[in-house]
Amino acid sequence: xxxxxxxxxxxxxxxxxxxxxxxxxxxxxxxxxxxxxxxxxxxxxxxxxxxxxxxxxxxxxxxxxxxxxxxxxxxxxxxxxxxxxxxxxxxxxxxxxxxxxxxxxxxxxxxxxxxxxxxxxxxxxxxxxxxxxxxxxxxxxxxxxxxxxxxxxxxxxxxxxxxxxxxxxxxxxxxxxxxxxxxxxxxxxxxxxxxxxxxxxxxxxxxxxxxxxxxxxxxxxxxxxxxxxxxxxxxxxxxxxxxxxxxxxxxxxxxxxxxxxxxxxxxxxxxxxxxxxxxxxxxxxxxxxxxxxxxxxxxxxxxxxxxxxxxxxxxxxxxxxxxxxxxxxxxxxxxxxxxxxxxxxxxxxxxxxxxxxxxx
Amino acid sequence: xxxxxxxxxxxxxxxxxxxxxxxxxxxxxxxxxxxxxxxxxxxxxxxxxxxxxxxxxxxxxxxxxxxxxxxxxxxxxxxxxxxxxxxxxxxxxxxxxxxxxxxxxxxxxxxxxxxxxxxxxxxxxxxxxxxxxxxxxxxxxxxxxxxxxxxxxxxxxxxxxxxxxxxxxxxxxxxxxxxxxxxxxxxxxxxxxxxxxxxxxxxxxxxxxxxxxxxxxxxxxxxxxxxxxxxxxxxxxxxxxxxxxxxxxxxxxxx
Numbered sequence: 001x002x003x004x005x006x007x008x009x010x011x012x013x014x015x016x017x018x019x020x021x022x023x024x025x026x027x028x029x030x031x032x033x034x035x036x037x038x039x040x041x042x043x044x045x046x047x048x049x050x051x052x053x054x055x056x057x058x059x060x061x062x063x064x065x066x067x068x069x070x071x072x073x074x075x076x077x078x079x080x081x082x083x084x085x086x087x088x089x090x091x092x093x094x095x096x097x098x099x100x101x102x103x104x105x106x107x108x109x110x111x112x113x114x115x116x117x118x119x120x121x122x123x124x125x126x127x128x129x130x131x132x133x134x135x136x137x138x139x140x141x142x143x144x145x146x147x148x149x150x151x152x153x154x155x156x157x158x159x160x161x162x163x164x165x166x167x168x169x170x171x172x173x174x175x176x177x178x179x180x181x182x183x184x185x186x187x188x189x190x191x192x193x194x195x196x197x198x199x200x201x202x203x204x205x206x207x208x209x210x211x212x213x214x215x216x217x218x219x220x221x222x223x224x225x226x227x228x229x230x231x232x233x234x235x236x237x238x239x240x241x242x243x244x245x246x247x248x249x250x251x252x253x254x255x256x257x258x259x260x261x262x263x264x265x266x267x268x269x270x271x272x273x274x275x276x277x278x279x280x281x282x283x284x285x286x287x288x289x290x291x292x293x294x295x296x297x298x299x300x301x302x303x304x305x306x307x308x309x310x311x312x313x314x315x316x317x318x319x320x321x322x323x324x325x326x327x328x329x330x331x332x333x334x335x336x337x338x339x340x341x342x343x344x345x346x347x348x349x350x351x352x353x354x355x356x357x358x359x360x
Numbered sequence: 361x362x363x364x365x366x367x368x369x370x371x372x373x374x375x376x377x378x379x380x381x382x383x384x385x386x387x388x389x390x391x392x393x394x395x396x397x398x399x400x401x402x403x404x405x406x407x408x409x410x411x412x413x414x415x416x417x418x419x420x421x422x423x424x425x426x427x428x429x430x431x432x433x434x435x436x437x438x439x440x441x442x443x444x445x446x447x448x449x450x451x452x453x454x455x456x457x458x459x460x461x462x463x464x465x466x467x468x469x470x471x472x473x474x475x476x477x478x479x480x481x482x483x484x485x486x487x488x489x490x491x492x493x494x495x496x497x498x499x500x501x502x503x504x505x506x507x508x509x510x511x512x513x514x515x516x517x518x519x520x521x522x523x524x525x526x527x528x529x530x531x532x533x534x535x536x537x538x539x540x541x542x543x544x545x546x547x548x549x550x551x552x553x554x555x556x557x558x559x560x561x562x563x564x565x566x567x568x569x570x571x572x573x574x575x576x577x578x579x580x581x582x583x584x585x586x587x588x589x590x591x592x593x594x595x596x597x598x599x600x601x602x603x604x605x606x607x608x609x610x611x612x613x614x615x
């Protein structure tokens with residue numbers, strides 16, 4: 001029987017983490033995502049699945065607790081919002097450098113600085129381009145509904161372990177706070193230590209009967225060896241780019257104009273497509289579900305079909321750079337978005353589209 | 361030479377053997393440095409307790425960054441100062457293992473102060489080994505949080521001045537105040553007697569972990585001949601006369 005619940009996006013993250021067999025959550029309160037840890041603490045999974053939930057002294061500590069747990073081959077996650085995720089950047093580059101799988105959720109709020117607690121999409125660059133020091137990538141998923149908030153926790157863990165790479169859920173205060181109905185996945189059992197040892201032989205669980213000790217590290221002082229390590233990472237990112245692109249296309253077949261938007265902006269743009277089409281403008285929507293890997297090839301293909309592309313994000317224009325790279329000059333690409341916690345309306349999006357492309 | 365030595369290498373003549381937990385890799389520590397002795401003692405304690413298969417070490421950033429090359433156990437290399445948080449993650453998820461962090465003064469008492477205090481305050485069931493030589497050795501002799509007043513370093517070339525540089529931080533005394541710690545002690549490894557005492561302290565710390573008694577903190581006041589710009593013999597003498605005056609040896613807490 002289907003289990004359907006009305007819940008907030010943040011609550012869905014918590015519920016899904018328990019159900020997908022996560023071993024640990026480490027976090028620090030910050031608006032607008034505190035419901036993730038609050039829900040976990042209220043559900044007391046340590047009494048049912050054995051999942052550890054711990055409030056850390058800072059986001060720096062949370063991400064390093066995640067590092068410790070991930071190094072043991074455990075399914076561990078943390079969540080935060082923009083200022084807190086800035087503090088995690090050091091940990092994230094170490095996790096990427098040591099090739100550790102984990103899940104990190106950013107329920108984005110407006111910046112820069114302390115900014116606002118209202119929703120924004122202004123952390124795209126930080127999530128998609130690395131964020132910390134060094135050449136690395138996170139696998140970035142962008143849910144656009146509470147259902148996807150729930151589903152993507154499990155998916156993020158799958159991808160993280162498949163590629164031994166941190167997976168990032170880039171969402172925003174709209175999706176985190178809004179309530180929708182969610183079909184919950186059945187409970188998966190947590191991995192046993194024996195299963196982890198067998199499937200993830202790199203994990204540090206004590207040397208046991210292994211001949212060689214396991215060392216989780218990202219340091220290599222020999223530059224030639226370190227260049228090789230970097231090349232190996234880049235090869236992995238290329239494989240992810242070739243294999244894991246996920247996207248949704250709405251009304252693109254006959255589109256003269258294309259909107260590109262993710263997360264809450266994509267939900268708004270769905271409505272904008274309807275509004276535009278009711279006015280006789282043939283508009284389609286491409287929604288990247290993965291922001292890294294970015295759906296470059298699909299945008300390139302559509303660039304040859306349409307007369308203009310509008311990238312819509314609650315930022316000053318970040319994803320638009322990747323859309324422009326994908327379109328590669330074949331068609332004009334513009335950006336529209338409200339800033340600082342303001343959410344654009346569907347009619348504002350259509351108006352922007354008209355102003356850019358339909359007025360002489 | 362070999363011909364005269366070999367005949368006396370016989371089991372009945374053996375009074376000391378290198379711990380099986382110590383790997384054959386050549387240590388990168390400078391001559392006269394205390395780290396090698398502390399590494400060796402941890403290896404011996406792990407061997408004596410028979411916990412090589414179930415111990416996970418957390419290495420720091422600093423002189424002990426490559427500690428994982430010397431002990432034949434599983435290791436995680438943490439970012440600078442975060443070893444107690446990493447150790448927390450490991451121990452919470454693998455409560456049946458033995459977990460220790462190995463940190464220097466910059467790592468534990470400067471950049472990682474928050475992680476150190478909060479791991480101890482939660483009473484994480486881990487061992488924290490704190491090697492305090494009052495200087496940043498790895499980066500070339502800069503001022504540490506534990507650099508003594510008047511002591512010279514490359515970033516206080518005319519000596520540490522409390523009015524400008526702050527006071528040396530007695531973090532171990534501070535950690536002893538926290539209800540989460542069960543055993544807090546300050547030791548040294550500059551004489552045969554002090555080496556034996558430090559080994560005993562390490563053993564007690566790991567035994568405490570077996571009994572889930574909370575955090576054990578073993579500070580080792582150490583020399584850094586390179587950073588102090590002294591010979592190893594001079595460094596030992598200087599440590600006894602100056603470091604021990606500010607950082608007196610002995611147990612601060614044993615519950």
